[in-house]
Amino acid sequence: MSSSQENAPLSGLYASSLSLVTDLYQLTMSYGYWKQGLQDREAVFHLYFRRPPFGGGYAVCAGLAYAADWLNNLRFAEADLTYLASLRGKNAPLFPPEFLAYLRDLRFTCDVDAMAEGTVVFANEPLLRIKGPLLQAQLLETALLTLLNFQTLIATKAARIREAAGDDQVFEFGLRRAQGFDGGLGASRAAYLGGADGTSNLLAGQHFGIPVRGTHAHSWVMSFEDEEAAFEAYADAFPDDAVFLVDTYDTLEGVRRAISVARRMRAKGHELGGIRLDSGDLAYLSREARALLNEAGFPHTRIVASNDLDENLITSLKQQGAQIDTWGIGTKLVTAYDQPALGGVYKLAALRRADDSGWEYTVKISEQLAKTSIPGILQVRRYETEKGQPRADMLYNSAEPLPENLTIVDPVDPTRRRPIRSTQYRELLEPVFRAGKLVAPLPTLQESRAKAQREIASLDLSIRRFLNPHVYPVGLEESLNTFRMNLILEKRPQRPA
Numbered sequence: 001m002s003s004s005q006e007n008a009p010l011s012g013l014y015a016s017s018l019s020l021v022t023d024l025y026q027l028t029m030s031y032g033y034w035k036q037g038l039q040d041r042e043a044v045f046h047l048y049f050r051r052p053p054f055g056g057g058y059a060v061c062a063g064l065a066y067a068a069d070w071l072n073n074l075r076f077a078e079a080d081l082t083y084l085a086s087l088r089g090k091n092a093p094l095f096p097p098e099f100l101a102y103l104r105d106l107r108f109t110c111d112v113d114a115m116a117e118g119t120v121v122f123a124n125e126p127l128l129r130i131k132g133p134l135l136q137a138q139l140l141e142t143a144l145l146t147l148l149n150f151q152t153l154i155a156t157k158a159a160r161i162r163e164a165a166g167d168d169q170v171f172e173f174g175l176r177r178a179q180g181f182d183g184g185l186g187a188s189r190a191a192y193l194g195g196a197d198g199t200s201n202l203l204a205g206q207h208f209g210i211p212v213r214g215t216h217a218h219s220w221v222m223s224f225e226d227e228e229a230a231f232e233a234y235a236d237a238f239p240d241d242a243v244f245l246v247d248t249y250d251t252l253e254g255v256r257r258a259i260s261v262a263r264r265m266r267a268k269g270h271e272l273g274g275i276r277l278d279s280g281d282l283a284y285l286s287r288e289a290r291a292l293l294n295e296a297g298f299p300h301t302r303i304v305a306s307n308d309l310d311e312n313l314i315t316s317l318k319q320q321g322a323q324i325d326t327w328g329i330g331t332k333l334v335t336a337y338d339q340p341a342l343g344g345v346y347k348l349a350a351l352r353r354a355d356d357s358g359w360e361y362t363v364k365i366s367e368q369l370a371k372t373s374i375p376g377i378l379q380v381r382r383y384e385t386e387k388g389q390p391r392a393d394m395l396y397n398s399a400e401p402l403p404e405n406l407t408i409v410d411p412v413d414p415t416r417r418r419p420i421r422s423t424q425y426r427e428l429l430e431p432v433f434r435a436g437k438l439v440a441p442l443p444t445l446q447e448s449r450a451k452a453q454r455e456i457a458s459l460d461l462s463i464r465r466f467l468n469p470h471v472y473p474v475g476l477e478e479s480l481n482t483f484r485m486n487l488i489l490e491k492r493p494q495r496p497a
């Protein structure tokens with residue numbers, strides 16, 4: 001598909017052909033559509049999740065820049081086609097040469113509407129809406145899910161860690177524990193978007209302009225005769241940027257040695273930046289370390305803590321009066337340890353009628369209403385107070401007229417309804433691609449990060465809390481709900497009792 005590098009939001013990180021980052025069935029379905037002459041039938045898909053991750057009340061939308069980069073550079077290269085040509089079924093090649101020739105010439109021509117990165121998003125709301133030829137729109141499913149699921153998951157985890165850390169510094173230290181190079185790079189990006197202040201990951205610094213930060217490892221201390229010599233040597237290399245890891249042998253002894261070196265640094269006109277604690281009782285040790293540093297005249301030397309931390313431990317440590325002002329978070333952030341996948345899905349919601357007389361809406365039925373998809377060409381409207389605090393979100397079919405009096409209906413429990421009184425709202429899905437072309441440059445990562453901070457700050461605390469958060473009201477506009485219910489009744493077999 002077409003390549004327009006000058007517009008690539010991630011400066012062509014995905015510039016080389018990555019059209020095979022998909023599941024085989026996307027290609028077999030594509031061939032099937034092509035064989036039936038259905039490839040150009042217009043279709044609409046939505047990408048959404050059914051439950052916010054980590055038992056939380058919201059998620060932070062992320063991954064659009066990656067998706068846009070991938071879409072912008074999408075094409076089937078000769079090597080991809082050669083590989084596809086090599087695939088065989090039981091009796092014949094899976095894909096005939098005529099279809100591969102079609103793929104060679106295929107150009108991405110879909111419309112994409114999406115929530116901006118950093119938008120706070122709730123269950124059942126499309127993060128992305130794809131409208132375009134059925135074959136293309138289907139083909140995008142796997143890669144879009146891969147990109148948005150992971151980015152949104154990690155950005156949300158980072159937002160929770162940021163919530164727990166308050167105004168403290170948060171650095172992401174997870175590369176070594178990440179799911180491979182690409183997992184590490186993507187996690188650093190999403191963590192920053194969600195609220196981390198920096199990363200130890202240099203590749204993420206280079207690619208995304210994320211501030212890079214770091215201290216030193218235990219091996220540094222272990223490779224010197226003694227701890228004090230190690231600190232001296234580190235201060236010699238970085239007299240104005242040193243943070244000493246003090247727990248290699250005995251943490252409080254380590255703090256005392258750091259202070260001795262800090263005094264000598266000060267005599268030469270330099271200040272010790274901080275110390276890092278990486279084991280033991282971080283509440284107790286940080287309080288003791290703070291007292292030692294303060295008594296010695298180093299009240300501004302920061303205390304960094306690391307060691308399998310997450311938002312719950314940070315909250316607990318703060319409750320225990322920990323004197324930690326910088327948090328280094330690795331494993332639990334970059335692997336989304338307590339919920340390793342978001343579970344976002346990509347569902348067909350509308351097809352252009354064969355006679356071009358309008359839309360035929362589609363629904364995937366499930367035993368549970370929560371898992372039954374939502375038909376239509378959806379838009380998400382966020383109603384807000386005058387101060388910009390979100391009140392309720394309405395999903396509606398943008399292809400049908402809206403009634404004058406609006407009521408939203410809970411998609412999972414249709415007996416729960418709310419009339420809409422507010423007149424102030426934002427439409428969350430914004431045009432990103434039209435006919436396969438980016439409509440405008442996407443926001444920078446820094447802008448998306450700032451947006452996430454603003455959006456989270458505007459949420460009621462009851463939705464932000466970790467334990468049993470309040471469920472933010474998201475409803476289907478009443479006529480959409482009625483339509484969906486009728487469609488379910490029409491499609492579901494009515495078995496006699």
Ligand SMILES: Nc1ncnc2c1ncn2[C@@H]1O[C@H](COP(=O)(O)OP(=O)(O)OP(=O)(O)O)[C@@H](O)[C@H]1O
Binds near residue numbers: 278279281308313317
């Ligand atoms: N005051 C505290 N309250 C709750 N959890 C804490 C506290 N201090 C540290 N932890 C956490 O407890 C977990 C285990 O820490 P622990 O000190 O037992 O192991 P460790 O420091 O990794 O072990 P070692 O001292 O052998 O390196 C870590 O996730 C750490 O962040």
Ligand SMILES: O=P(O)(O)OC[C@H]1O[C@H](OP(=O)(O)OP(=O)(O)O)[C@H](O)[C@@H]1O
Binds near residue numbers: 176309
């Ligand atoms: O605990 P995490 O949240 O995953 O944060 C990253 C961890 O990676 C480092 O440990 P490691 O033992 O790998 O190396 P070190 O010698 O530098 O401590 C660091 O000291 C942290 O403990």
Ligand SMILES: O=C(O)c1cccnc1
Binds near residue numbers: 174213215328330
């Ligand atoms: O710079 C650090 O302190 C650091 C980097 C990676 C992992 N853990 C710690």
